[in-house]
Amino acid sequence: xxxxxxxxxxxxxxxxxxxxxxxxxxxxxxxxxxxxxxxxxxxxxxxxxxxxxxxxxxxxxxxxxxxxxxxxxxxxxxxxxxxxxxxxxxxxxxxxxxxxxxxxxxxxxxxxxxxxxxxxxxxxxxxxxxxxxxxxxxxxxxxxxxxxxxxxxxxxxxxxxxxxxxxxxxxxxxxxxxxxxxxxxxxxxxxxxxxxxxxxxxxxxxxxxxxxxxxxxxxxxxxxxxxxxxxxxxxxxxxxxxxxxxxxxxxxxxxxxxxxxxxxxxxxxxxxxxxxxxxxxxxxxxxxxxxxxxxxxxxxxxxxxxxxxxxxxxxxxxxxxxxxxxxxxxxxxxxxxxxxxxxxxxxxxxxxxxxxxxxxxxxxxxxxxxxxxxxxxxxxxxxxxxxxxxxxxxxxxxxxxxxxxxxxxxxxxxxxxxxxxxxxx
Amino acid sequence: xxxxxxxxxxxxxxxxxxxxxxxxxxxxxxxxxxxxxxxxxxxxxxxxxxxxxxxxxxxxxxxxxxxxxxxxxxxxxxxxxxxxxxxxxxxxxxxxxxxxxxxxxxxxxxxxxxxxxxxxxxxxxxxxxxxxxxxxxxxxxxxxxxxxxxxxxxxxxxxxxxxxxxxxxxxxxxxxxxxxxxxxxxxxxxxxxxxxxxxxxxxxxxxxxxxxxxxxxxxxxxxxxxxxxxxxxxxxxxxxxxxxxxxxxxxxxxxxxxxxxxxxxxxxxxxxxxxxxxxxxxxxxxxxxxxxxxxxxxxxxxxxxxxxxxxxxxxxxxxxxxxxxxxxxxxxxxxxxxxxxxxxxxxxxxxxxxxxxxxxxxxxxxxxxxxxxxxxxxxxxxxxxxxxxxxxxxxxxxxxxxxxxxxxxxxxxxxxxxxxxxxxx
Numbered sequence: 001x002x003x004x005x006x007x008x009x010x011x012x013x014x015x016x017x018x019x020x021x022x023x024x025x026x027x028x029x030x031x032x033x034x035x036x037x038x039x040x041x042x043x044x045x046x047x048x049x050x051x052x053x054x055x056x057x058x059x060x061x062x063x064x065x066x067x068x069x070x071x072x073x074x075x076x077x078x079x080x081x082x083x084x085x086x087x088x089x090x091x092x093x094x095x096x097x098x099x100x101x102x103x104x105x106x107x108x109x110x111x112x113x114x115x116x117x118x119x120x121x122x123x124x125x126x127x128x129x130x131x132x133x134x135x136x137x138x139x140x141x142x143x144x145x146x147x148x149x150x151x152x153x154x155x156x157x158x159x160x161x162x163x164x165x166x167x168x169x170x171x172x173x174x175x176x177x178x179x180x181x182x183x184x185x186x187x188x189x190x191x192x193x194x195x196x197x198x199x200x201x202x203x204x205x206x207x208x209x210x211x212x213x214x215x216x217x218x219x220x221x222x223x224x225x226x227x228x229x230x231x232x233x234x235x236x237x238x239x240x241x242x243x244x245x246x247x248x249x250x251x252x253x254x255x256x257x258x259x260x261x262x263x264x265x266x267x268x269x270x271x272x273x274x275x276x277x278x279x280x281x282x283x284x285x286x287x288x289x290x291x292x293x294x295x296x297x298x299x300x301x302x303x304x305x306x307x308x309x310x311x312x313x314x315x316x317x318x319x320x321x322x323x324x325x326x327x328x329x330x331x332x333x334x335x336x337x338x339x340x341x342x343x344x345x346x347x348x349x350x351x352x353x354x355x356x357x358x359x360x361x362x363x364x365x366x367x368x369x370x371x372x373x374x375x376x377x378x379x380x381x382x383x384x385x386x387x388x389x390x391x392x393x394x395x396x397x398x399x400x401x402x403x404x405x406x407x408x409x410x411x412x413x414x415x416x417x418x419x420x421x422x423x424x425x
Numbered sequence: 426x427x428x429x430x431x432x433x434x435x436x437x438x439x440x441x442x443x444x445x446x447x448x449x450x451x452x453x454x455x456x457x458x459x460x461x462x463x464x465x466x467x468x469x470x471x472x473x474x475x476x477x478x479x480x481x482x483x484x485x486x487x488x489x490x491x492x493x494x495x496x497x498x499x500x501x502x503x504x505x506x507x508x509x510x511x512x513x514x515x516x517x518x519x520x521x522x523x524x525x526x527x528x529x530x531x532x533x534x535x536x537x538x539x540x541x542x543x544x545x546x547x548x549x550x551x552x553x554x555x556x557x558x559x560x561x562x563x564x565x566x567x568x569x570x571x572x573x574x575x576x577x578x579x580x581x582x583x584x585x586x587x588x589x590x591x592x593x594x595x596x597x598x599x600x601x602x603x604x605x606x607x608x609x610x611x612x613x614x615x616x617x618x619x620x621x622x623x624x625x626x627x628x629x630x631x632x633x634x635x636x637x638x639x640x641x642x643x644x645x646x647x648x649x650x651x652x653x654x655x656x657x658x659x660x661x662x663x664x665x666x667x668x669x670x671x672x673x674x675x676x677x678x679x680x681x682x683x684x685x686x687x688x689x690x691x692x693x694x695x696x697x698x699x700x701x702x703x704x705x706x707x708x709x710x711x712x713x714x715x716x717x718x719x720x721x722x723x724x725x726x727x728x729x730x731x732x733x734x735x736x737x738x739x740x741x742x743x744x745x746x747x748x749x750x751x752x753x754x755x756x757x758x759x760x761x762x763x764x765x766x767x768x769x770x771x772x773x774x775x776x777x778x779x780x781x782x783x784x785x786x787x788x789x790x791x792x793x794x795x796x797x798x799x800x801x802x803x804x805x806x807x808x809x810x811x812x813x814x815x816x817x818x819x820x821x822x823x824x825x826x827x828x829x830x831x832x833x834x835x836x837x838x839x840x841x842x843x844x845x846x847x848x849x850x
Contacts (some may be wrong), residue, residue, distance in 0.1 A: 001569060001715075017589045041841065045445070047542070047546060049540040049541050049542050049634060049635065049636075049686070050540070050634055050635065050636055050638065050688070051541075051636060052636055053510045053636055054510065054535070054537065054538030054539035054540050054541055054635065054636070055510075055538050055539045055666075056508065056509025056510045056512060056535070056538055056539075057501045057509050057512045057513060057514040057533050057534075057535060058468075058501055058509050058514070059509075059539070060499070060533075060539075060666060061498035061499050061500070061514075062490065062497075062498050062529045062530065063499075063528060063530070063531070063664050063665075063666055064487070064529065064664075065487065065661060065662060065663070065664065066544075066662060066665045066669045068543065068544050068669075068670075069661070069662045072487075072661060072662070073487050074482075074485075074486050074487070074488075075481045075486070076483055078705070083481065084481025084483050084484075085478045085479065085480075085481045085482075085636060086484050087481060087482045088482060089482040089483070089486075095661070095662075096657075096660040096661060097571070097573065097609035097660055097661075098573040098607045098608075098609050098657065098660050099573065099607065099660075100525060100606075100607045100659045100660045100661050101659075101660050102527070102659050102661045103490075103527055104487045104488040104489065104529075105487065105488070105660075105661065106488070108482050108485075109482075109618070110479070110481070110482060112478050112479065113478040113479030113480050113481050113483075114480040114484070114485075115474040115475070115478035115479050116474050116479055117472070117474050118474075118493065118684050119491075119493050121472060139738065139739055142745065143739060143742075143743045143744070143745060143788050144743075144745075145774075145777050145788065146522070146745065146747075146776075146788065147777070148522065148523040148524065148776055148777035148786055149777070150778075178481075181525075182524065182525045182777075183523075184523050185520035192486045205726070209472060209474060209475055210474065210475065210479065211473065211474075211475055211476060211477055211478055211479070232521075232522040232523060234523070234526075234527045234659065235521040235522055235523050235524075235525045235526050235527050235530075236489075236490060236494070236497060236521060236522075236527045236530065237490060237493075237494045237497070237520075239488050239489075239490065239491070240488075240491045241480075241485060241488055244491045244493075245491075245493075246729075261474070261499040263475070280645075313564065314564055314568060317568075318568045318569075319568070320567065320568060320569075320571065322571075339846035351571075351572050351573055352572070352573035352574070352607070353575075353778060353780065354506040354813040355778065359575055363570065363571065365570050365725060366674055370518075381552075401567065
């Protein structure tokens with residue numbers, strides 16, 4: 001296949017300079033004036049890709065992004081963890097749109113790396129306070145009635161590095177431990193009912209099949225309400241790094257509870273006080289005590305573009321602000337945007353479906369005059385909870401924690417269009 | 426990384442035989458009885474993947490499906506076309522769930538292969554009956570207000586090989602020229618308004634930038650109503666095979682009009698009568714005349730599993746029927762399922778959001794007694810249109826056409842659980 005880069009010089013000479021920004025109007029140039037006067041051969045331009053056959057339908061049985069999108073990837077922060085197997089990487093939120101995260105870009109958090117589970121040998125055990133302990137194959141699970149739900153998954157530590165102050169220059173790093181896909185799975189209630197819950201059952205412990213055996217206690221009320229034993233994401237099988245072949249879905253609650261490579265569900269009458277709900281995933285307060293079982297991911301929002309990795313490159317004039325809002329309590333009622341660090345607020349436009357415990361996309365369009373901005377967004381959810389400032393969070397909880405930072409993020413847009421992560425007092 | 430297949434013998438000996446089907450109950454076995462009696466070491470089993478660290482977070486910057494899913498791919502039919510560059514491949518519907526198609530599995534239809542467009546050199550021209558002919562860069566397009574919509578895209582030739590009788594043994598081949606993703610794009614109306622429509626404007630011609638220069642006429646009413654100039658799918662940049670960096674979205678209308686690698690929009694006062702709307706994408710009737718401008722994709726449904734590529738492997742007992750329904754006219758009001766070739770019908774359960782001009786997922790759960798079945802589904806949309814039988818379609822339009830076959834599909838389930846594509850009279 002011939003690629004345009006093979007003849008880059010020619011195509012660039014022909015095509016560039018055909019557009020000039022003009023204040024107030026969307027940047028565009030009349031096509032039959034200046035370009036021809038400059039001796040350029042347009043229009044009609046004939047780009048290289050219009051001259052040659054491209055790859056055929058057998059070339060890409062499973063497709064991948066264009067080579068020009070090679071920087072749109074999950075990224076990790078090397079200094080953050082001692083090993084890559086117990087670590088995290090981040091969704092490139094600044095490059096994404098809408099509310100669906102493509103499977104290949106959903107952030108990862110592992111405690112012992114990506115378990116390589118053979119689906120033929122996969123088993124899910126149900127034991128504890130049940131009438132009939134059971135073991136299910138993957139095919140067994142697929143014989144229960146299934147449902148499809150679009151949910152966000154956010155790590156409790158998302159924005160955790162910002163608790164004590166702004167640190168990382170990129171929406172990918174500060175808010176990128178979140179994704180949102182359509183899950184297909186069986187309501188956990190149906191599986192527990194099949195085993196038969198005893199009358200003293202009050203909690204469910206979910207345990208992962210990876211080498212960390214990651215486990216968490218979930219109150220039965222939540223387990224029976226909306227949890228799913230999921231085997232598909234965005235239509236296809238779960239990805240290995242998302243728990244292939246089966247993960248737990250715990251809508252609106254912290255991602256650590258969405259146990260991957262799910263191998264066991266134990267029913268009990270009290271919580272297990274596992275490592276991940278005692279020394280980890282608890283919130284150390286100023287007085288030395290810890291908040292625990294802080295499961296719900298409260299209402300939050302962030303402007304994804306412009307942001308430090310997605311500066312304004314077009315200069316002044318019409319500018320699109322794009323962002324995400326979400327709440328573990330339900331839907332998003334309203335998002336406000338501020339251009340001046342929270343002094344003045346204006347309602348953003350929420351676009352696309354408003355689904356329970358899913359990401360919401362918002363936009364705010366304005367004419368940028370080229371002066372510096374302090375961009376903020378503030379979400380309000382369907383129970384009336386208002387996203388707090390970081391200062392409010394610190395007043396309430398101190399600065400020891402790394403979890404559950406849903407404070408308002410501030411991006412400083414400079415005259416050049418470059419953007420940096422700042423805090424306003 | 427150690428893979429479980431390295432020690433397949435051990436893990437298979439430990440894990441298999443732990444589950445036995447029992448009539449009426451979901452197949453599962455008590456874990457503490459027979460297995461131990463047989464001398465097998467379960468439970469707790471310790472699978473290989475529970476013993477070793479897996480890949481870390483730097484291993485997969487852009488993720489891919491599990492190796493065990495390597496057969497879930499787009500597939501083509503070699504005898505169908507003279508070349509792979511002007512050809513088609515098919516979405517593996519029988520393996521997918523929910524309503525979102527992952528980007529890597531969206532079917533492809535090309536007329537000159539996949540154009541390799543450099544986004545920096547991409548241009549979109551607007552000319553014809555406009556006040557101000559314009560050329561936009563990709564960045565220019567991204568300065569317009571944008572919106573996010575989940576829409577199905579179906580090729581007019583989907584199920585075309587079935588016009589004269591059942592031919593291909595697989596839902597992927599018979600109905601797989603469809604996908605459904607969330608698009609992010611600019612309403613075409615905003616772009617046309619920017620150029621300024623003249624009072625005699627009635628049609629828009631959309632032209633692709635690939636070597637085929639594929640073009641189609643679109644009535645202005647549709648162009649202004651809900652068409653999008655899209656640059657993202659499922660959150661990320663359009664895939665190359667789906668028109669990267671920009672395609673037209675023409676909701677509910679035949680896929681051929683959703684011009685990929687969109688390079689030009691010409692406004693006129695009458696249709697252009699292009700090749701793709703005269704010799705192609707017209708419906709040759711029994712009397713030798715052709716229906717043309719048959720843009721809307723009418724209401725249709727299909728059972729995706731069980732189907733020829735997705736047989737019933739679990740024997741009799743609880744069985745899940747999963748299928749898709751859609752309509753270019755709006756939403757799906759109801760889907761009925763028949764187990765006996767259309768003599769008796771029962772309402773299916775529609776699951777997930779019911780979005781305008783998007784796929785709808787339906788389920789029908791039943792206890793299979795192991796006798797042969799003739800599975801059918803029949804959709805009814807929000808304007809009251811009822812999906813016809815193939816016989817009704819042939820009576821109305823003859824058998825010359827290959828386009829717009831939305832007839833009811835029949836799958837013959839044999840006692841063995843195997844499934845074949847058949848027709849019932």
